[in-house]
Amino acid sequence: MQLYPRDMNLCGSWGNVLVLKRRREWHGYNPVLLEYNQGDIFPDDVDIIIGGGGQDSGQDSIQEDFQKIGSRLHELAKEDTPMLMICGLYQLCGRFFKTLDGRVIKGIELLDIETHAGNERLIGNIITKSHEFGEIIGYENHSGQTFLGKKVHALGLVQKGAGNNGQDATEGARVRNIVGSYLHGSLLPKNPAIADFLIEKAITKRYGEFVPTVIDDRFAQLARNIAIKRPR
Amino acid sequence: MPKQYITILGKTVRRIAQLRGGGSALPGLFVETIDPDFISHTLAQLPQGIIVISGTNGKTTTTKMVVELLESQGLKVFTNRTGSNFTRGVAAALLGEITVKGVLDADIAVLELDEAHAVHFVTKIPPRYSLLLNVMRDQLDRFGEIDATAKMLETVAVNTSEGIVLNREDPRIARIANVIHNKKIDYFGLDPSLKSLFPSDDELRGEHRNNDKKPIADVLLTKLDGQTATFAIGRKEITTSLKLRGVYNIYNAAAALALVRLVVGKKLDDEKLMSTLANITPAFGRGETLTIGGQPLELVLVKNPSGFRLGLKSFAPEGYATMIAINDNYADGRDMSWLWDVGFDSLREHGVAELSGMRAYDMALRLQYDEIEISHVEADLKKALRHFIASADDKPKRIYCTYTAMLTLRRELANITNVEVIS
Numbered sequence: 001m002q003l004y005p006r007d008m009n010l011c012g013s014w015g016n017v018l019v020l021k022r023r024r025e026w027h028g029y030n031p032v033l034l035e036y037n038q039g040d041i042f043p044d045d046v047d048i049i050i051g052g053g054g055q056d057s058g059q060d061s062i063q064e065d066f067q068k069i070g071s072r073l074h075e076l077a078k079e080d081t082p083m084l085m086i087c088g089l090y091q092l093c094g095r096f097f098k099t100l101d102g103r104v105i106k107g108i109e110l111l112d113i114e115t116h117a118g119n120e121r122l123i124g125n126i127i128t129k130s131h132e133f134g135e136i137i138g139y140e141n142h143s144g145q146t147f148l149g150k151k152v153h154a155l156g157l158v159q160k161g162a163g164n165n166g167q168d169a170t171e172g173a174r175v176r177n178i179v180g181s182y183l184h185g186s187l188l189p190k191n192p193a194i195a196d197f198l199i200e201k202a203i204t205k206r207y208g209e210f211v212p213t214v215i216d217d218r219f220a221q222l223a224r225n226i227a228i229k230r231p232r
Numbered sequence: 233m234p235k236q237y238i239t240i241l242g243k244t245v246r247r248i249a250q251l252r253g254g255g256s257a258l259p260g261l262f263v264e265t266i267d268p269d270f271i272s273h274t275l276a277q278l279p280q281g282i283i284v285i286s287g288t289n290g291k292t293t294t295t296k297m298v299v300e301l302l303e304s305q306g307l308k309v310f311t312n313r314t315g316s317n318f319t320r321g322v323a324a325a326l327l328g329e330i331t332v333k334g335v336l337d338a339d340i341a342v343l344e345l346d347e348a349h350a351v352h353f354v355t356k357i358p359p360r361y362s363l364l365l366n367v368m369r370d371q372l373d374r375f376g377e378i379d380a381t382a383k384m385l386e387t388v389a390v391n392t393s394e395g396i397v398l399n400r401e402d403p404r405i406a407r408i409a410n411v412i413h414n415k416k417i418d419y420f421g422l423d424p425s426l427k428s429l430f431p432s433d434d435e436l437r438g439e440h441r442n443n444d445k446k447p448i449a450d451v452l453l454t455k456l457d458g459q460t461a462t463f464a465i466g467r468k469e470i471t472t473s474l475k476l477r478g479v480y481n482i483y484n485a486a487a488a489l490a491l492v493r494l495v496v497g498k499k500l501d502d503e504k505l506m507s508t509l510a511n512i513t514p515a516f517g518r519g520e521t522l523t524i525g526g527q528p529l530e531l532v533l534v535k536n537p538s539g540f541r542l543g544l545k546s547f548a549p550e551g552y553a554t555m556i557a558i559n560d561n562y563a564d565g566r567d568m569s570w571l572w573d574v575g576f577d578s579l580r581e582h583g584v585a586e587l588s589g590m591r592a593y594d595m596a597l598r599l600q601y602d603e604i605e606i607s608h609v610e611a612d613l614k615k616a617l618r619h620f621i622a623s624a625d626d627k628p629k630r631i632y633c634t635y636t637a638m639l640t641l642r643r644e645l646a647n648i649t650n651v652e653v654i655s
Binding site for chain 2: 223
């Protein structure tokens with residue numbers, strides 16, 4: 001299920017949704033795409049949740065609604081529902097976002113992270129290394145600087161680029177089956193290992209076991225090889 | 233340094249840059265550096281002032297239309313024809329036109345400026361009129377966000393002295409009217425029956441929202457059938473055939489008409505206006521057609537998801553061999569996420585013959601997830617172009633390409649066929 005496709009559809013969100021849909025099909029399952037927008041009824045039966053980033057105005061407009069569905073997302077997280085939160089919703093899953101003029105926007109505290117608005121935009125190609133997923137390749141574009149608390153660990157360690165805050169070499173956040181990250185590109189197409197992790201967790205949860213097929217990821221590999229060589 | 237020398241020096245640098253086959257910005261940079269007021273001094277001479285055209289998509293073709301339509305009304309027009317839509321490009325274009333004494337023989341200037349440069353420009357040199365086309369998700373890595381880009385265009389409007397033409401259908405553009413006082417505002421728009429052809433950036437996915445009451449448009453595109461369009465202009469309805477291709481180019485014709493009506497006013501010769509419009513051809517790389525081995529080859533510039541989507545919608549793939557070339561230089565946008573915001577279903581039936589550019593494999597990956605067949609991938613543009621032409625020599629061809637990929641392809645095509653050299 002995609003969160004707020006109407007207001008938070010930047011950062012290649014659709015790419016992430018499409019990759020999960022197709023790969024599930026290729027693995028032999030029949031996915032149903034759901035969308036949740038402001039004011040909708042939150043569905044009872046969800047396997048994977050995907051959230052993206054938006055314009056500042058989009059972000060402002062969903063905050064209240066996001067607080068309302070916060071407890072539902074906490075329940076799902078506790079049941080180990082896989083979630084992918086990128087950019088804006090990654091920040092709002094944290095404890096708070098502090099703006100440049102000192103205003104504090106509450107997050108839903110799904111992730112033990114906090115974000116402070118920065119003066120500089122961290123933009124460019126980025127490569128990180130994760131013990132779970134290997135090299136993660138994408139593109140970052142954010143001015144918020146995110147710091148991890150004790151209850152999460154980094155999704156990856158920055159090899160090239162800025163990452164969460166440009167200071168401590170961390171990028172993204174991981175806890176249970178939640179993946180939080182700043183990476184666009186979209187993230188999942190060029191990092192099929194993360195896509196398959198989310199799918200495996202969802203399928204295992206629903207059917208007890210996951211029997212993967214071999215998917216031809218040659219183009220993903222070739223695109224990764226090129227992306228690694230591109231300038232920041 | 234005396235102005236005369238600066239002009240001569242600048243013209244010399246321009247000539248040398250041309251001989252080197254280089255871009256248009258270098259001589260402009262040169263003059264800007266030694267005489268920062270060069271542009272304002274030179275343009276201040278024009279009796280009818282300056283028009284600025286800005287927005288995400290369609291600037292180049294719209295500017296070309298406005299220039300030709302103003303010329304049809306007997307005006308001498310100066311423009312930055314090179315498509316180098318930065319301040320430097322304007323300086324470079326000026327160098328080509330002025331006399332050694334620094335006199336520009338024109339009545340009015342029509343300048344195409346990219347959003348960020350438009351802001352920079354209008355705060356130094358306020359235009360008399362401006363035309364603001366649209367704000368779409370373009371190169372967010374360059375400007376940050378759409379709302380920030382809209383703010384830039386608002387600055388252009390605020391700094392315009394007499395009249396502004398706005399796109400009624402783009403909510404972020406239409407909203408600019410709220411901050412404009414004591415200036416004339418005209419709108420161009422679409423009949424509701426055509427609205428689905430042009431989703432605004434907020435409507436690209438998800439249902440169409442019913443907008444609030446809209447202002448009356450001075451020029452409205454009411455019907456579109458291939459290359460025959462009907463415009464409601466003031467109180468008249470006029471149907472005309474066009475040489476322009478692509479629905480977005482035709483919509484921008486409504487923008488150009490509204491602007492020219494505002495600038496020329498009561499003296500407007502409608503007949504000349506419409507007959508000129510009917511004969512305007514697309515600008516360089518914006519659906520222009522070349523001939524290779526007796527078959528047409530179309531170049532379609534794609535810079536952002538909305539432009540790519542409109543391109544795919546405008547040109548039917550039947551009977552054509554399709555190539556896509558994606559680069560990721562600064563001018564193309566470095567973030568590949570945008571490819572994922574375009575749906576390629578329309579290419580499924582006929583497949584794609586050739587993929588190229590630095591990010592050819594990102595494009596291949598994108599098409600894999602839309603389950604579209606790809607015949608050949610070759611990152612090197614020159615090799616890919618030759619392979620594409622050889623493999624589809626009996627068919628009309630179409631190449632969707634990003635900006636810098638287009639420049640390389642055009643240069644290469646010039647070796648094969650007769651391509652207009654853009655100085």
